Amino acid sequence: MDVSTDLAPKLTFLDAFHGRAGARMVPFAGYRMPLNYPAGIISEHQHVRSAAGLFDVSHMGQLSIRPRAGDVSAAAAAFEGLMPVDLRSLAVGRQRYGLLTNQRGGILDDLMVAHLPGRLFVVVNASRKDADEKHIREKLSGACEIERHDDRALLALQGPLACDALCRIVPEVADMAFMDVREVKILGRDGIVTRSGYTGEDGYEISLPGDIAEKFAEALLAQKEVKLAGLGARDSLRLEAGLCLYGSDIDESTTPIEASLDWAIQKSRRPGGAHAGGFPGETEIFKEIADGPLRRRVGLRPEGRAPVRGGAKLFASADATEPIGHVTSGCFGPTVNAPIAMGYVKREIPDGAVVFAELRDKRIPTQLSALPFVKHNYKRNRK
Amino acid sequence: MLKFTDDHEWLRIEGDTAVVGITDFAQGQLGDLVFIELPQAGKQFKKGDAAAVVESVKVASDVYAPIDGEIVEVNEAIVKEPQLVNTDPMGKGWFFKIKIGAPDQLTQMKDEKQYQELVSSAG
Numbered sequence: 001m002d003v004s005t006d007l008a009p010k011l012t013f014l015d016a017f018h019g020r021a022g023a024r025m026v027p028f029a030g031y032r033m034p035l036n037y038p039a040g041i042i043s044e045h046q047h048v049r050s051a052a053g054l055f056d057v058s059h060m061g062q063l064s065i066r067p068r069a070g071d072v073s074a075a076a077a078a079f080e081g082l083m084p085v086d087l088r089s090l091a092v093g094r095q096r097y098g099l100l101t102n103q104r105g106g107i108l109d110d111l112m113v114a115h116l117p118g119r120l121f122v123v124v125n126a127s128r129k130d131a132d133e134k135h136i137r138e139k140l141s142g143a144c145e146i147e148r149h150d151d152r153a154l155l156a157l158q159g160p161l162a163c164d165a166l167c168r169i170v171p172e173v174a175d176m177a178f179m180d181v182r183e184v185k186i187l188g189r190d191g192i193v194t195r196s197g198y199t200g201e202d203g204y205e206i207s208l209p210g211d212i213a214e215k216f217a218e219a220l221l222a223q224k225e226v227k228l229a230g231l232g233a234r235d236s237l238r239l240e241a242g243l244c245l246y247g248s249d250i251d252e253s254t255t256p257i258e259a260s261l262d263w264a265i266q267k268s269r270r271p272g273g274a275h276a277g278g279f280p281g282e283t284e285i286f287k288e289i290a291d292g293p294l295r296r297r298v299g300l301r302p303e304g305r306a307p308v309r310g311g312a313k314l315f316a317s318a319d320a321t322e323p324i325g326h327v328t329s330g331c332f333g334p335t336v337n338a339p340i341a342m343g344y345v346k347r348e349i350p351d352g353a354v355v356f357a358e359l360r361d362k363r364i365p366t367q368l369s370a371l372p373f374v375k376h377n378y379k380r381n382r383k
Numbered sequence: 384m385l386k387f388t389d390d391h392e393w394l395r396i397e398g399d400t401a402v403v404g405i406t407d408f409a410q411g412q413l414g415d416l417v418f419i420e421l422p423q424a425g426k427q428f429k430k431g432d433a434a435a436v437v438e439s440v441k442v443a444s445d446v447y448a449p450i451d452g453e454i455v456e457v458n459e460a461i462v463k464e465p466q467l468v469n470t471d472p473m474g475k476g477w478f479f480k481i482k483i484g485a486p487d488q489l490t491q492m493k494d495e496k497q498y499q500e501l502v503s504s505a506g
Contacts, residue, residue, distance in 0.1 A: 024414075035414075035441070036414060040414055040415045040469075041414055041415050041439070041440045041441065042415040042417075042440060043415075045440075232414065232440060232441050235441070236440055305417070305418045306418045306420065306436075306438060307417065307418060307438050307440075307443070309443065331440055331441065332417035332418065332438070332439075332440050334440065339418075360436065
């Protein structure tokens, strides 16, 4: 049972805005959040793939990490002590995906780290922000000053027309490329814009003072390309994009290598690299890099139309008794127009193999599939 | 005659059979439906047995047999096009017809007014 649902949920700066928009509100990570608006999840999902969807993701945690002495590279070096990710090479104006690890190599959280003038700006999962802040303060307070930005909102504008809509209001973000970050004025106030998101589409995330969030959301929504999208669409979009949901697809019991997040560990942090190791769980993670993990995260395509959800067991055959894995998240993918899922299988199960997912009293043939299910549409070139 | 269950199913009584579906409130709670599994005609159910499955993008839910009886017909149209249940839950979105095995079970159900009171109090 999720204890947080017993408590009064926290509200984002856009709570009244969601109410007026007719959102169906649900508890999520201690917050009251919009699951969907009257258009419904499928329509919101498809609008993000074809135009631009506006999401309130203000429940996520925003932190600044500033070095007490020296330049940002000192903070980057200190923060590298918490994750197997190269932060020292992260140029100013750039953002990178990161993973906090524990002593067993498990994932404490996945997050985004951006290098801004004078600081690292970090966005973490809502469900983990208190734990992350405590962890980061414990380990980094000697070298860095940590500031948590509970006074700020976070909006995501996602889709192939996101740039057209946002650039009419904030023209200086037009030439940003995927994973760029920039400080800009939003309605005359301090905003932080990244060209990134969690839908597989081009788009932006916009951090801004909470007291102007509603006004800015209204301004975006007034653009012809933009419609509101809720957490329901965010989940089906990220799953089609093959992106992990913390708490479902990754957690403290899964390592980055098992989770097929090897790409997030740069060469410089691997054995023989310029600043190899020095992060929690180094021994386990290096062993898995060398020997391969015992299980791995894969994409799954169940046959037929019935969605196979998180928790479903996977078997090697229709009548096997011992599972060879399990599903961690699954839904019906509106763009794929078929059920899609992710899960973990034993290492010996090869790509393309057909396994069987337990669904009610049936076993559904399910093929191991490459991720993402829908091609990423990021703006990788700067022009 | 229309009857309603506390599980948000409706029954339209037509002689010795009942047409069964889910209410507008239920389809709204589930959201866009993407998959429906119906029972086979001829199958016998006891009241409360899981008779059909509905899945939206987000959630799966059972539809229960509202009364004892035998399934006499199912609506294949909603299997091909699950969104019919979202757009017309009390019409084209019906699920199955069941032969009324125990007529007294109907008397314990809500009428339309009582049902509307139930869902308005559920918010």
